[in-house]
Amino acid sequence: MKKPLAIEARNLRLSFDGATGPVEILHGVDLAIEEGEIVALLGTSGSGKSSLMAVLSGLERATSGDIMVAGADFARLDEDALAMARRGRIGIVLQAFHLLPTMTALENVATPMELAGMADAQQRAETELQAVGLGHRLTHYPSQLSGGEQQRVALARAIAPRPTLLFADEPTGNLDGVTGEEIMDLLFARRAETGATLLIITHDPALAARCDRVVTMQDGLIAASDDGAGNPADGSVEGA
Template identity: 75%
Template sequence: MTNHTAPSSPGAAIRARDLTLTLGTRQAPVEILRGIDLDIDDGEVVALLGPSGSGKSSLMAVLSGLERASGGSLSVGGADFSALDEDGLAAARRGRIGIVLQAFHLLPTMTAAENVATPMELAGSDDATPRALAELEAVGLGHRTGHYPTQLSGGEQQRVAIARATAPRPAIIFADEPTGNLDAATGEEIIELLFARRAETGATLLIITHDDALAARCDRVLTMADGRIVSDTRAQVPAQAAE
């Protein structure tokens, strides 16, 4: 019999047991995640590989609280995600999780500074604006804080997205193909920045990528296929050596 109680030992960033995700209808269910068991410790840098349709983005959505699992147990940053509804997941994400997506997802009517500060303001921070300005300075955009997304290049928009994700100093950062919409040179700059900001904060990082060279820079490489983790290996070069 499977034990569905996720352990909550010290140093546990993510603990998943028999995690499932089924979409579609009752008459025509579609199994997306098929019993994921996963332990990720605090501070680990983990790459998630796999072909399109293997379940990578769905797994990240569940682990980050953007999607609720259909079954199993999940503990993230000390919170029991499997016991929370959508509102509870949204509250649990605040300050605990930072997310960087391929499509940036900046609000077009807000400046760079406002895009970074607003989530912290909504979470009740009383120093959101100075923290946002400091984080934008840290990602090399101190001179672009008053610019709107349409006035920024793709690389600059992704820098804003990284600042937004890291400004609250989350314990865990999720990045889903963060260079997918960028040219190779800009993408490399963004990866260097993401690793640098993660190193500064000591956050756990889980990054979806198709880049084997990037994966080799991580502490661990998980490979998915057909909704399951089919391999879990240690990279030859630890992330700390690449920072």
């Protein structure tokens, strides 16, 4: 029996205005991801994987197509409603840490939750920072933290609100190999505790192999979907 879908995209298209006319990035993507599934998104530079993640996470609006994310119809929402829909549903970890330099680790994690109206934001932030091994660095600023520690703060910020969906775009790209492995172990451990659906953009075959499914993009379309061992997925991606 199939689980409910966390993400369902049909005929998803994305284009931007170029110097000589519209440039289409996504050419009609069909993608379904079940609740709790861990999916690796692979593809060469320019294949459209980061653009697809941006649309699925609500950071970009699709030019056309249908997209349901965690029960919200992202294709029909205006900008304000889309921003509200992301709150509590979606956590994002990027290659660049995007921490506010004038805020401590605790403030970087707590402030987004405070802005979202969560009454226990400070306690949630402290608890999550302790969970990623930074209980002793709560009052430190980003400039006082190593790259690995900054990414731990970013990870805590993404997970502390307990989103149902986690997106990670090359989260170890700015880290050395050992530190990157530690961050991915943390990401998988925290996801396991929360049960969130996880979509990871990566170039690392070893990381992809840890996922339930590997989706490969090429030229703005889904080129393949398998279980990480090369076995085709059972219809989880349609129209590929």
